[in-house]
Amino acid sequence: KQEVTQIPAALSVPEGENLVLNCSFTDSAIYNLQWFRQDPGKGLTSLLLIQSSQREQTSGRLNASLDKSSGRSTLYIAASQPGDSATYLCAVTYNQGGKLIFGQGTELSVKP
Amino acid sequence: ETGVTQSPTHLIKTRGQQVTLRCSSQSGHNTVSWYQQALGQGPQFIFQYYREEENGRGNFPPRFSGLQFPNYSSELNVNALELDDSALYLCASSSPGLNSPLHFGNGTRLTVT
Numbered sequence: 001k002q003e004v005t006q007i008p009a010a011l012s013v014p015e016g017e018n019l020v021l022n023c024s025f026t027d028s029a030i031y032n033l034q035w036f037r038q039d040p041g042k043g044l045t046s047l048l049l050i051q052s053s054q055r056e057q058t059s060g061r062l063n064a065s066l067d068k069s070s071g072r073s074t075l076y077i078a079a080s081q082p083g084d085s086a087t088y089l090c091a092v093t094y095n096q097g098g099k100l101i102f103g104q105g106t107e108l109s110v111k112p
Numbered sequence: 113e114t115g116v117t118q119s120p121t122h123l124i125k126t127r128g129q130q131v132t133l134r135c136s137s138q139s140g141h142n143t144v145s146w147y148q149q150a151l152g153q154g155p156q157f158i159f160q161y162y163r164e165e166e167n168g169r170g171n172f173p174p175r176f177s178g179l180q181f182p183n184y185s186s187e188l189n190v191n192a193l194e195l196d197d198s199a200l201y202l203c204a205s206s207s208p209g210l211n212s213p214l215h216f217g218n219g220t221r222l223t224v225t
């Protein structure tokens with residue numbers, strides 16, 4: 001069964017701290033992996049998409065890495081800010097244009 | 113560029129009723145997917161439409177059905193509503209081509225009482 005797991009489920013850090021969110025997937029034959037941000041009661045905003053042939057992607061203070069062989073991805077957030085508080089979801093797909101399989105998310109709280 | 117828009121934003125229905133949720137895809141996007149997100153959970157894939165045809169379906173019963181129109185907008189219909197259908201329903205669109213990311217709307221919050 002293709003499953004995605006995110007650890008931790010919740011995380012609270014002081015402002016300015018660097019942090020890492022973890023995502024693991026059971027079937028390593030992914031097509032790509034995407035990280036999303038979700039604010040309370042809102043839709044999902046795509047942060048980074050990593051193709052299966054890539055090792056990492058960067059956007060501003062965000063860096064996502066992918067290790068297909070071990071079935072893992074990490075989202076690194078540098079110099080966290082209160083505005084980063086949200087739920088972060090990772091999702092994988094196994095074919096082009098196919099369905100996304102999501103983890104349960106990590107709820108991040110950055111305290112001023 | 114107009115993003116993905118969903119209507120209504122909130123909806124309250126009674127068990128046994130039927131509901132229709134609507135989605136306008138982002139300009140240039142011909143693929144629409146629907147997801148159900150229960151509270152505290154990740155979204156679950158319901159189905160996908162490509163050029164007005166269903167192109168993949170998740171583990172949802174037949175009372176969940178959909179349509180895609182020539183302008184690529186879409187509807188999700190749920191018949192015989194159950195309490196467990198209470199969730200945030202998300203629509204996402206994408207453009208053709210390799211590795212195009214999904215763009216999500218803000219969802220419709222459905223409450224079944």
